[in-house]
Amino acid sequence: MWNNEITRVDGDGKVNRLALRNTVTGEESSLDVTGLFVAIGHDPRTALFADQLELTAEGTVAVDARSSKTSLPGVFAAGDVLDPHYRQAITAAGSGCTAALDVEHYLASRLPTTPQLAETSYERTHYV
Numbered sequence: 479m480w481n482n483e484i485t486r487v488d489g490d491g492k493v494n495r496l497a498l499r500n501t502v503t504g505e506e507s508s509l510d511v512t513g514l515f516v517a518i519g520h521d522p523r524t525a526l527f528a529d530q531l532e533l534t535a536e537g538t539v540a541v542d543a544r545s546s547k548t549s550l551p552g553v554f555a556a557g558d559v560l561d562p563h564y565r566q567a568i569t570a571a572g573s574g575c576t577a578a579l580d581v582e583h584y585l586a587s588r589l590p591t592t593p594q595l596a597e598t599s600y601e602r603t604h605y606v
C-alpha cells in the first residue's frame with residue numbers, strides 16, 4: 479500500500495483496524511488488520527556515547543578490528559551498536575561473547591601478575 483499514512487490505530491485490547499489518509503489525495507479510508515509492525519529504521523542508538531567513545535561514519539561504536547575494544551580503555555561494545563551490516567540476534571549474541579572474553583582479558587591484565595594468573599591466559603581461552 480503506497481502513499482498512505484496511519485492516522486489512528488483502533489482496537490479493543492488488540493489491534494483490529496487502521497485509519498488511513500492518502501498523502502496524495504487526502505482521501506481517508508480504513509483497513510482491517512490483525513497486527514501492526516512499526517519499522518523503526520536502522521539508526522544505531524549511540525548518541526548517548528557520542529562524547530565519550532569514537533563513533534564510525536555510520537554512527538556505530540568504533541571498535542578495534544574484530545574485537546569489542548572501543549576508543550576508551552576498559553569500555554567494550556557488543557551487538558547491533560557496533561554492527562552496521564548484519565544486525566541479527568545470533569551475530570549480536572556472538573559479539574556479546576567476544577566482549578565478555580575481552581573484558582576477562584582486560585581485567586586479568588590489570589591484576590598483579592602471579593604464576594597462577596599467568597596460566598589463565600587470553601590465548602588459552604581463545605584456542606581451547
Ligand SMILES: Cc1cc2nc3c(=O)[nH]c(=O)nc-3n(C[C@H](O)[C@H](O)[C@H](O)COP(=O)(O)OP(=O)(O)OC[C@H]3O[C@@H](n4cnc5c(N)ncnc54)[C@H](O)[C@@H]3O)c2cc1C
Pocket residue numbers: 523526556557558559565566567568570
Ligand atoms: C522488528 C525486528 C525484527 C527482527 N527479527 C530478527 C530475526 O528474525 N532474527 C534475528 O536474528 N534478528 C532479528 N532482529 C534483530 C535482533 O533483534 C537484533 O540484532 C538484536 O536484538 C540485537 O541485540 P542487542 O543486544 O545488540 O541490542 P538490543 O536487543 O536492541 O538491546 C539493547 C538494549 O539496550 C537497552 N537500552 C537502550 N538504550 C539504553 C539506555 N540509555 N540505558 C539502558 N538501556 C538502554 C534497550 O532497551 C535494549 O534492551 C529483529 C529486529 C527487529 C527490530
